[in-house]
Amino acid sequence: MDALATLPLDPQALRADFPILSTTIHDNVPLVYLDSAATTQRPRQVIAAIVDTYERHYANVHRGIHWLSDQSTDLFEEARESVRAFINAPAREEVIFTHGTTESINLVARSWGDANVRTGDEIIATVMEHHSNLVPWQQLAERSGAVLRHIPIDDNGELILDEFDKLLSERTRLVAVSAVSNVLGTINPIEEIVRRAHAAGALVLVDAAQSAAHMPTDVQRWNADFVAISGHKMLAPTGVGVLWSRRELLDAMPPFLGGGSMIRRVKLDSFEPADLPAKFEAGTPPIVPAIGLGAAIDYINAIGLEKIHAYEQILTRRAHDVLADVGGVKIFGPPLENKAGIVSFTVEGVHAHDVAQLLDRQGIAVRAGHHCTMPLHKRLGVTATARVSFYFYNTLDEIDLLGRALADAKGVFRRRKA
């Protein structure tokens, strides 16, 4: 049977929706975009939704009283409903639009954290977290006198849950963990982590920035307390993200930012906050990016997250094979069955930045560095890795090209050193 016919989706047909993927770079080299963990590209359908909003429906939201504002508000609220359904949240009011995962996590650290975390309390993160899910807790610890602990990883890049159990205690207030590591690709056992954290009386924040576009998010199945995502990592514009939390938690939390829209009433010396979700959406929200996020969700749903995940596993398997064939390549992260479409590696004798630069000359966009995970790189014993990351628009041919380009790059380095 034709190998393509056995794929869960048709990447060539989908690529046609992404104008940027058919561009050439440098001197007419076709672009091979392997940096979707940094940010995904956008399909025409999302770009069209943005253009259509600006051309026909754009005004500020919720200030109502005129036709165009009602149109814009309807589209903005439809996008909120799309997000609610996408993450299986029980209520629309629990979906807070922010400007990204970073802001969502900072909102929790500032609002929930300042109100609930005291000297001697403990917060547990993991050594594989992105700086976005480390620094806000460090800042909270500085403000509150709380103590930070970190779940270690084994040599496969998986969390050591027995060590997690030892860290948990009646002092633990919050466990902050990513659903998928942006470097190792590890798919973390969120339901299990939540079960253990809740048994100890702690809440759980899930950084779903790297999972939301690649596998289903079900906040009720996870039973987590806070979930953060970024639009730009799931086909939507930059500048929009989401914080989901349970209504009773959000109701009890003080507002994060103060200003317009988040109030019911203001006097010169006091204010009364608005109801959810407005209470956490001070100022003019990211109206058009949020509408773009709604269109991105429609696009992803039309393909299906199960198919996307299954296809990414095929790409990841091929990447492991071609990298092994290059020789002298060390891949970090877990075995394939527990790995998302993210592969970080080092090449013997070649710095990660040089790897990225040599691949770029052949049109292949990868990322090199610490990927905002300095503590994880310290644990891995390297200062930098090269990272390839996939989405449904990548092809097996592109992965094969990566293998050939890496072999060439190694050759260039050998010659330079000789």
Ligand code: PMP
């Ligand atoms: N967490 C993880 C796991 C990430 O990969 C990223 C983005 N690289 C972030 C958080 C931060 O997301 P943003 O920059 O969109 O706020």
